[in-house]
Amino acid sequence: xxxxxxxxxxxxxxxxxxxxxxxxxxxxxxxxxxxxxxxxxxxxxxxxxxxxxxxxxxxxxxxxxxxxxxxxxxxxxxxxxxxxxxxxxxxxxxxxxxxxxxxxxxxxxxxxxxxxxxxxxxxxxxxxxxxxxxxxxxxxxxxxxxxxxxxxxxxxxxxxxxxxxxxxxxxxxxxxxxxxxxxxxxxxxxxxxxxxxxxxxxxxxxxxxxxxxxxxxxxxxxxxxxxxxxxxxxxxxxxxxxxxxxxxxxxxxxxxxxxxxxxxxxxxxxxxxxxxxxxxxxxxxxxxxxxxxxxxxxxxxxxxxxxxxxxxxxxxxxxxxxxxxxx
Amino acid sequence: xxxxxxxxxxxxxxxxxxxxxxxxxxxxxxxxxxxxxxxxxxxxxxxxxxxxxxxxxxxxxxxxxxxxxxxxxxxxxxxxxxxxxxxxxxxxxxxxxxxxxxxxxxxxxxxxxxxxxxxxxxxxxxxxxxxxxxxxxxxxxxxxxxxxxxxxxxxxxxxxxxxxxxxxxxxxxxxxxxxxxxxxxxxxxxxxxxxxxxxxxxxxxxxxxxxxxxxxxxxxxxxxxxxxxxxxxxxxxxxxxxxxxxxxxxxxxxxxxxxxxxxxxxxxxx
Numbered sequence: 001x002x003x004x005x006x007x008x009x010x011x012x013x014x015x016x017x018x019x020x021x022x023x024x025x026x027x028x029x030x031x032x033x034x035x036x037x038x039x040x041x042x043x044x045x046x047x048x049x050x051x052x053x054x055x056x057x058x059x060x061x062x063x064x065x066x067x068x069x070x071x072x073x074x075x076x077x078x079x080x081x082x083x084x085x086x087x088x089x090x091x092x093x094x095x096x097x098x099x100x101x102x103x104x105x106x107x108x109x110x111x112x113x114x115x116x117x118x119x120x121x122x123x124x125x126x127x128x129x130x131x132x133x134x135x136x137x138x139x140x141x142x143x144x145x146x147x148x149x150x151x152x153x154x155x156x157x158x159x160x161x162x163x164x165x166x167x168x169x170x171x172x173x174x175x176x177x178x179x180x181x182x183x184x185x186x187x188x189x190x191x192x193x194x195x196x197x198x199x200x201x202x203x204x205x206x207x208x209x210x211x212x213x214x215x216x217x218x219x220x221x222x223x224x225x226x227x228x229x230x231x232x233x234x235x236x237x238x239x240x241x242x243x244x245x246x247x248x249x250x251x252x253x254x255x256x257x258x259x260x261x262x263x264x265x266x267x268x269x270x271x272x273x274x275x276x277x278x279x280x281x282x283x284x285x286x287x288x289x290x291x292x293x294x295x296x297x298x299x300x301x302x303x304x305x306x307x308x309x310x311x312x313x314x315x316x317x318x319x320x321x322x323x324x325x326x327x
Numbered sequence: 328x329x330x331x332x333x334x335x336x337x338x339x340x341x342x343x344x345x346x347x348x349x350x351x352x353x354x355x356x357x358x359x360x361x362x363x364x365x366x367x368x369x370x371x372x373x374x375x376x377x378x379x380x381x382x383x384x385x386x387x388x389x390x391x392x393x394x395x396x397x398x399x400x401x402x403x404x405x406x407x408x409x410x411x412x413x414x415x416x417x418x419x420x421x422x423x424x425x426x427x428x429x430x431x432x433x434x435x436x437x438x439x440x441x442x443x444x445x446x447x448x449x450x451x452x453x454x455x456x457x458x459x460x461x462x463x464x465x466x467x468x469x470x471x472x473x474x475x476x477x478x479x480x481x482x483x484x485x486x487x488x489x490x491x492x493x494x495x496x497x498x499x500x501x502x503x504x505x506x507x508x509x510x511x512x513x514x515x516x517x518x519x520x521x522x523x524x525x526x527x528x529x530x531x532x533x534x535x536x537x538x539x540x541x542x543x544x545x546x547x548x549x550x551x552x553x554x555x556x557x558x559x560x561x562x563x564x565x566x567x568x569x570x571x572x573x574x575x576x577x578x579x580x581x582x583x584x585x586x587x588x589x590x591x592x593x594x595x596x597x
Contacts, residue, residue: 070426103426103427105426122341126337127341127431
């Protein structure tokens, strides 16, 4: 059996969007004259995903990410093209596929609001037809992975967003899905909660080779989890390569932080290097690797006066993504 | 085969049980809403006592005052206890959570039915128990014979199912229209007038009665209430046959509509 989990070819989706001019007049006119505009949400995309891969599927708002997820989980019928998820055509075999996939939508709750998460877990065990012994083992494993042992008995409405999200994701993993679609799972969370969720997802992927399909606006999620990035914009696939290639390709600019042993007496300047900030003991520099190699810059800095510390960093992934989106 | 049947049964009963637990979290709210029945029954009792007195009659269209009062309690229990899942479907489409509920391995409408059943059980029990003291005080205990209890229950169960079918048709329209409020309003008004909620069908003008009796609206409300207060086997069989016919018709419509609606669905957000 091949290890291809997702295979998409020529997938497209267009929506009819009703138009209405602003104000009362527009509302009244729309009563008898409906203007419909066709919007292409996804247009002719193709990619495939193998077992155990962690893919970041990113793009600006309205790029077509969620629409793609909804076609791959079988909620939306495509306007054209094919998709196969675990050998099923999602929109035709939605119910059968349901047993093998999981999804988490960061902005939509699935746990019962007034009940403790444990109750929803038990309900899902029944819905996914899990053996109760098997379910308990699975629940214990997820409780351990997500560190939610002390949260399970609390009504969901009393949990913080971070606590709730951990329970939400765990709930989607109870039936051991072979692929999980995570649609902005860390949205609105603090740094600690984000990290805990990333760690748990990575652990799960290592332990069970669960395929991860992640959309996120958080470069940290992408960098710490996914080896591969697919970028979609205006419904079209514009990039499909490894995360490191993305960085190599776009990371020509470097940032250097220098701390000197002695105070600086004059303005600091080097050829082909931009001085971003200058303090009494340090400078922050930026340069383009194509204009001048890193070694040369470092040598020049060392030649000026004695240094205590030099840090060379890439600009954050966020900046790279911003640059690609602008194109 | 047997194992699969057991799994399916536990699946849907778990949905009902979870909703039942959820209802307990809302029990005060449910009670507050159910208190409405005391008010409405009090108004009905005053109104119909006045009507019977002004006519100087012990019976109108074969129903005594006590029977009429009991009729309204049962009709209200049926109406107020109904599964209102069309609102829930509409909410799911609007907030996008249909992306969860539609991808799980169950029948989407069966999920809503068993989900609503938990709620309905709580609501019907509360409404009946709250209305009971007032009704017993004014109208005495009901005259239903024990051997008629089962047929009445059967008709009541089918009435609920029929109503569920209609609300499913309305609810699935949300896949396209998002909001279903206007459709629900029209249906509810039809039940009010042609379904026997405002007054028993027997009190309608003679020309309207035959039409009202074959239309589906009375089968969800009037049918169980009327059989409860004045059971006849002839009327029972007639109602049962009509319920079967309308269930078949709406069932076929639903089947087609479900396939159509899932193709039309547009999910908001994201």
